[in-house]
Amino acid sequence: MARGKQTCKILKEIRRQIAEANGIEFATSECRYKGDCLGTCPKCEAEVRYLEQQLRSRSIAGKAVALAGISAGMILMSGCNGTSTNQSSYTLQGEPEISVEQIEVADTIEEGELPAIEDTVVLKKGEIDDTEIVVGEIIDPEQEDNVYEAIVDVRPTFPGGDEKLMEWISQHIVYPPGCWESHIQGRVIIRFLIKADGSVGEAEIIRGVYPELDKEALRVVKSLPKFNPATLNGKAVEYWFTLPITFKLTD
Amino acid sequence: MEPPRAKVIGVARHRLATDGDGVTTLVAFHGCPLHCRYCLNPQSLGDGGRFKEYTPESLYREVSIDELYFLATNGGVTFGGGEPCLRPQFIREFRGLCGPEWQLNLETSLNVPMDNIASLLPVVNTLIIDIKDMNPDIYRDYTGQSNALVLENLRLIAESGRQSDCIVRIPLIPGYNTDTDRDASRKALEALGFTRFDLFTYQLRKH
Numbered sequence: 001m002a003r004g005k006q007t008c009k010i011l012k013e014i015r016r017q018i019a020e021a022n023g024i025e026f027a028t029s030e031c032r033y034k035g036d037c038l039g040t041c042p043k044c045e046a047e048v049r050y051l052e053q054q055l056r057s058r059s060i061a062g063k064a065v066a067l068a069g070i071s072a073g074m075i076l077m078s079g080c081n082g083t084s085t086n087q088s089s090y091t092l093q094g095e096p097e098i099s100v101e102q103i104e105v106a107d108t109i110e111e112g113e114l115p116a117i118e119d120t121v122v123l124k125k126g127e128i129d130d131t132e133i134v135v136g137e138i139i140d141p142e143q144e145d146n147v148y149e150a151i152v153d154v155r156p157t158f159p160g161g162d163e164k165l166m167e168w169i170s171q172h173i174v175y176p177p178g179c180w181e182s183h184i185q186g187r188v189i190i191r192f193l194i195k196a197d198g199s200v201g202e203a204e205i206i207r208g209v210y211p212e213l214d215k216e217a218l219r220v221v222k223s224l225p226k227f228n229p230a231t232l233n234g235k236a237v238e239y240w241f242t243l244p245i246t247f248k249l250t251d
Numbered sequence: 252m253e254p255p256r257a258k259v260i261g262v263a264r265h266r267l268a269t270d271g272d273g274v275t276t277l278v279a280f281h282g283c284p285l286h287c288r289y290c291l292n293p294q295s296l297g298d299g300g301r302f303k304e305y306t307p308e309s310l311y312r313e314v315s316i317d318e319l320y321f322l323a324t325n326g327g328v329t330f331g332g333g334e335p336c337l338r339p340q341f342i343r344e345f346r347g348l349c350g351p352e353w354q355l356n357l358e359t360s361l362n363v364p365m366d367n368i369a370s371l372l373p374v375v376n377t378l379i380i381d382i383k384d385m386n387p388d389i390y391r392d393y394t395g396q397s398n399a400l401v402l403e404n405l406r407l408i409a410e411s412g413r414q415s416d417c418i419v420r421i422p423l424i425p426g427y428n429t430d431t432d433r434d435a436s437r438k439a440l441e442a443l444g445f446t447r448f449d450l451f452t453y454q455l456r457k458h
Contacts, residue, residue, distance in 0.1 A: 007265050011320065014274070018323050039265045048319055055319075068352065072273060072325040135270055135331075135358060135379060135420065135449075137291045151261060151303040232303060 007039030014071040015047055021066040024054045152230040156194045156239050159228065173220045175247060176212040184210045187246040188217040196236040198226035206242065217245045255341040258282065258302040259310070260294050260333065264317055271356040271377055273326025276314045280332035284362050285394040287383070289424070289453045295333035307344035315349070327354035329379070336363040339370045346374040361404040362396060368404045378408070378417045379449075384428045385436035393427045405443055414444040423452040 019026030026047075059065050158165035179185070186209030193201035203221045208214040221243065230239035258281035266275045281295050281302045290296065305313075314328055321327045328349070330342055336359045346355060356377040361368065382401070383390050390398040408417060419440055421433050437448060 007267060010267055011265065011274070014320055014323050018319065045316075048316075052319055067319070067322045069323070069325045071323040151259070151301055153303070232301065237301065 004039045008041075008044065011040065011044065012047075015044075015051060017071045018051055018055075018067065021070045022055060022058060024051065024058075026051070152232045152237060152239060153234075154231045156198070156227040156230045156241060159225070165224075168224065169220055169245070172223065173245070174216060175249075176216050179210060179212050179247070180249065183249055184213065185247050185249050186210065186213065187244050188214055189242065189244045190217050190221050191240055191242050192221050194227045194229060194239045194241050196229050196238050198229045198236075200224045200227070201238070209247065213247050217247075220245075254306040254308065255338070255344060256304050256306055257338050257341045259305050260292065260302045262310075262313065264314075265320075266329070270329035270331065270358060270379065271326070271354060273324030273354065274317065274320040275326045275329045275354070275356070276317060277329050277331055277358075278310065278314070278335075280330065280335050280338055282337055283332055283334040283360075284337070285334070285360055285396055287394050288427070289455055292331075292333065307341055307348055311345060311348040318353075321353050325354055327356070327376070329356040329358055331358035334363060335359055336361070336367045336371060339367045342371060343374050360394075361401045362394075362398065363400060363404070365400070365403055365407055368407055372408070372411055372413060376416065378413075380405075380417055380419045382419050382421055382436060382440070384421075384424065384432055385439045386428070386432055389424075389428050389432060393424055405440070405445075409443045409445075414446065417445060418447045418449055419445050420449045420451065423450075425453060425455060 016026060018024070055065050055067065158168070187207070188205060188209050189207040190203055191206050192203035195201045200222060203218055205214045205218065229236040231237065259278060260281050261277070261279045263277045263279075266277055269275070270277050279292055279295065283290075283295050286296065294301070328345075330338070335342065335357050342355070342357075349355075354376045355374065356379060357371065357375050358379045358381070360381050360383070361378075383393055383398070385398070385402075387398055390396070390401075408414060421436050421440075422428075423430065423433060433450065437450075440448070
């Protein structure tokens with residue numbers, strides 16, 4: 001899971017340098033995104049748009065804008081890669097009832113976050129995920145740990161939207177009693193095929209936690225009702241959807 | 252005149268020092284003249300794959316979301332595939348849209364007509380050349396094609412004085428060449444004035 005985090009760190013450091021070089025106040029917030037970090041997320045994208053807007057207004061006001069190559073060389077040795085896609089994350093809280101929240105405010109530092117803006121990231125080669133990305137290769141969806149940005153025009157949606165999907169999962173998932181008693185928790189990452197007719201086909205565990213939790217996550221995903229399928233050039237096409245499901249017991 | 256359209260099998264953002272320096276977006280075209288035994292992106296071949304059609308403008312609109320990163324890191328767009336040098340008009344028009352500041356790189360086999368390379372050289376910054384092997388027999392064994400065009404294009408690049416903008420990848424291709432062959436390839440390339448090499452071993456994949 002390190003690749004997305006590393007990409008996120010590096011991109012954030014580039015944004016920080018752009019802000020600093022141009023005297024832009026840049027109060028980045030911590031990433032609250034609970035899904036697996038893909039290197040970018042809506043918050044990170046919003047920071048880019050903010051910087052662009054600040055740079056534009058500086059340029060309109062006749063101020064010099066420093067941008068070209070200011071972060072060049074920073075990532076020369078990193079050999080790191082990330083792709084982006086829209087991915088939802090669902091946190092299931094056990095005991096006494098399961099509730100789901102897409103993006104949860106965390107009070108601890110999460111994966112993919114910079115603890116604070118003043119902590120400049122110094123990237124060393126050894127820090128980078130050692131999974132090799134080959135020049136020119138479009139990442140194969142079969143490979144573990146990868147998010148495949150499928151070429152589609154419209155991604156599949158659950159009837160009623162993400163909230164309904166979360167609601168549906170929380171209503172149908174059962175925290176396996178054995179795991180509940182033994183306080184087994186964690187995040188299961190599942191990948192499943194949404195077929196061109198919208199129904200869920202194959203599903204597989206990309207990262208499991210514990211056999212019973214994995215099995216329950218698979219069971220629920222496989223019983224999902226039909227999605228509105230992805231489309232490409234107006235035609236419905238199949239789509240591999242990645243979904244992290246967090247099993248978490250509240251105190 | 253209708254804008255050129257091209258089939259693209261994938262667009263991958265935020266590649267860091269993988270397909271060129273800085274933050275790059277890899278745009279992989281559909282279609283390739285070769286049929287390499289260990290092809291990395293076999294979905295670029297045949298008609299069965301999934302692809303999306305772009306015009307230079309629609310592609311520019313999509314990838315310009317990362318312009319800030321490109322400019323700050325001397326990054327940009329790497330065209331791969333498939334074989335990007337089958338789309339010179341598309342890439343030239345793309346350069347017209349993105350302006351001179353983005354780095355445009357090609358990840359190419361150079362096994363295309365010389366006119367294509369001649370028209371691309373003025374608009375690209377770096378060529379990452381996958382040479383396979385300079386030995387014509389090894390090349391044909393591995394790719395199913397002659398490398399006569401590759402050799403002509405290497406000479407064209409050398410005559411244009413652009414060797415220093417090229418990174419030549421010399422792979423060890425299991426079952427097809429040896430380290431001795433690679434040394435021979437390297438010497439032949441050095442004789443043409445190429446100086447930047449990337450020696451690596453092809454990874455074998457299941458397909």
